[in-house]
Amino acid sequence: MQNFEKQIDEILAKLTLREKIGQLNQQETPVAANAEAFKEQVRKGEIGSILMSVGATAGNDAQGTISVDFYNELQKIAVEESPSGIPILFGRDVIHGHKTVFPIPLAMTASFNEELVSKSYSDIAKEASNDSVHWTFTPMLDRSVDPRWGRIIEGPGEDPYLGSAVARAVVKGLQGENPSEDGKMLACAKHYIGYGASESGIDYHRTEISDYTLNNYYLPAFKSAIDAGCMTVMSSFNDVSGQPVTSSKPYLTEILRDRLNFNGFVVSDYDAVAQLIRQGVAGNDADCAKMSINAGLDMDMHDKLYLDNLENLVKEGKVTVDTIDEAVRRVLRVKFIKGLFDNPYCDKKEIDIEKHRADAREMAAESAVLLKNNGVLPIDKSESVALLGPFIYERRTLLGSWMLDGSAEETPNIYEAIKAKSKGSIEAVNGVDLSWDSAVKWANLCDVTVLCLGESWTSTGEHRAVSNISLSSDQLDLIKRARAAGKKVVGVLFCGRPVEMEGVADNLDALIYAWHGGSEVANAVADIIYGDTVPSGKLPMTIPRKATHIPIYYNITSSGRPVNNYYGENAGECYVDSIPTPYYPFGYGLSYTEFKYSDIECKNSELPLDDIKNGKGFTLCVDVENIGKFDGKEVVELYIHDNLASMMRPIKELKGFKKVLIKKGETAKVEFSLGYNELGFYLANGDYVVEPGEFTVYIGENSLTERKITIKIKG
Ligand code: GLC
Secondary structure: OOHHHHHHHHHHHHHHHHHHHHHHHHEEEEEEHHHHHHHHHHHHHOOOOOEEOOOOOOOOOOOOOHHHHHHHHHHHHHHHOOOOOOOOEEEEEOOOEEEEEEOOHHHHHOOHHHHHHHHHHHHHHHHHOOOOOEOOOOOOHHHHHHHOOOHHHOOOOOOHHHHHHHHHHHHHHHHHOOOOOOOEEOOOOOEEOOOHHHHHOOOOOOOOOHHHHHHHHHHHHHHHHHHEEEEEEEEOOEEEEEEEEHOHHHHHHHHHHEEEEOOOOEEOOOOHHHHHHOOOOOOOOHHHHHHHHHHHOOEEEEOHHHHHHHHHHOOOOOOOOHHHHHHHHHHHHHHHHHOOOOOOOOOOOOOOOOOHHHHHHHHHHHOOOOEEEOOOOOOOOOOOOOEEEEOOOOOHHHHOOOOOOOOOOOOOOOHHHHHHHHHOOOEEEEEOOOHHHHHHHHHHHHOOOEEEEEOOOHHHHOOOOOOOOOOOOHHHHHHHHHOOOOOOOEEEEEEEOOOOOOOOOOOOOOOEEOOOOOOOOOHHHHHHHOOOOOOOOOOOOOOOOOHHHHHOOOOEHHHHHOOOOOOOOHHHHOOOOOOOOOOOOOOOEEEOOOEEEEEEEEEEOOOHHHHHHHOEEEEEEEEEEOOOOOEEEEEEEEEEEEEOOOOOOOEEEEEEEEEEEEOOOEEEEEEEEEEHHOOEEOOOOOEEEEOOOEEEEEOOOOOOOOOOOEEEEEE
16 A cells, blocks of 8 residues: 555654544534534534434435535635645445445344455445445444344344454455455444443443453454455444443554554544543543543544643643644545545546346345245245235335435335236235224135234344344234145245244244345345245344343353353253243255255364464365255355363354355365464463364354264474
8 A cells, every 4th residue: 555654754753633623523514504604614524424424323324415516515625725724535435325225234244255245345345436436334243132222223143253253354344455446445343342232231331351251252243344455444332341432542453453453544423422421431522532532542433622722732732732633644644545635525437227236136035044944935926925914015124223324215115116026916914004804814725824024223223222132913813824724834034133023933834034225135135936046045143032042152162061042052950931942043044945965074184383473274165966956055154162272261252154166966175274263262461362172164054063083283
């Protein structure tokens, strides 16, 4: 990457202290009434970045259409009228789409297809950068095991290895090889760190995370984003074990910069600097600003505490000019890397939206997870279909939360999608309008009942935790009535989060988890139902039997007593009143075809530790044969267990996956390499260690696979 330090030094030398602080100040797009005052601030060089939205929860509220002319006008003032002429950095929450909405990030993670995730974000960057957006606040990398948390939909689920793959894919898709190129955007890894552990799944709540857990479960995805070239990080609202991240030098400097080698800039979350008062660690606004800037938080989002307090803090000697200069240097470096000084304005181009919609349809299809199929899917196009449930005409919910620029009106619903493909009759009964009795009558008369169920987008996203993760009672009742009608019953779930599965899957012949799958999810589901697409998604998160079993996740360590609910070991002894095994485990998903795995082969099952440290690895492979009737893609998953280590290690840890297309009757040889980066773990102090000893390696279709082999690192 080009070196801009000389230009940065030259700019820095000319800036007044207030102009330097202006670069550290991000304000949100002004409402019309404040536009002139806002422009005056820009003219003075007080606004280094603009948050292109209004309100603290931009993902929940309509944000209106972006006016490129307005942002170009603001940019022109900054470049031509402010003393320094430094361009403004425009940022927006382009989380999983712009005009074309892709599946929510948790759904895209379910594709287990890094390349396709990258392609999706490349399309997204093309669209958003064509609307003045330089910088998006994504990927959201908060590992979480609590589906009550509304923001579970934005993240990569329960596994750090999968989260690291998603982090890499999103950053590469958004930034390409050079984020200053046309159609590219700056990424932002958020929310650093531990936000997904909010207690009780309640948003913004406290977290309790040990250093050991933080290092092995929460940090890896951020390391992956930084290693992939992500140049901005957003600090999180939460505290970690009593220390607010916003004002934590250990987290923002010692770990993020000194250990993870991050050299971009950190932006706060919305008003997070000001909230230090509520968190009880700062007595006033000036303390908030002092603690945050001295901790290593470079840019203050929205509360203006930097703009209003840093000059005095420097005069009082509580903040040094060097600290300010270092933060400004980081911001300017990113602006240079984005190419803002050469191309500050947005010059709208033609975008191939139809291609993007086709890509969104492909992504939605690969994100959908076939959880059950008693042979009823795919259905024949000649079959008559009773289409029932509250989501058959739904459009907006399919787009999910954090959808700022898509259009519900332009989103096909499942009724239209099925109708477009079917050659048979379609009887659609939207339970919201009619009694379920008339709905069930059609279930009796048609060959197949397709139930379109799920949860509204409004119960997902920021500040949208739920205490009850089950489908609504009327939907559960409809499933039972449809079942009673005795015909084939297919369930399609348009959900953001994993929902309680007891009472749902039991009564269905087939079940497709379609998520809030974006602009083209209805068409993708119709493609799957009629067999034009063979499903290939796998779960990025465990689906529980009951909400009361939460947290339930696959990468747990072993208890000292012989009970491990997740893996069914004496699971009946865990509770006296229910059995907390997963309803569907991490990594689970079916296909229309069937894959047969050979035993695992390992050419070199023992290696000296020194060889591992010098880059050698174990080579393991399986043959996967497609013995079914369809060509299909299979996600082959590799897990390890460190049988004997200096710290307790998870019973299984995902350390490799490959999604391969295998034509019917053919066999694919799938090979993995396990080396230094896969076989170690982090100690509480952050040291990464690979210890000698035996490892059990599992390769299979999901986290419950028992196909295994032992390898050994010799001391
Ligand atoms: C919100 C969210 C964050 C988002 C930011 C800007 O409160 O926590 O994810 O990027 O503010 O909208």
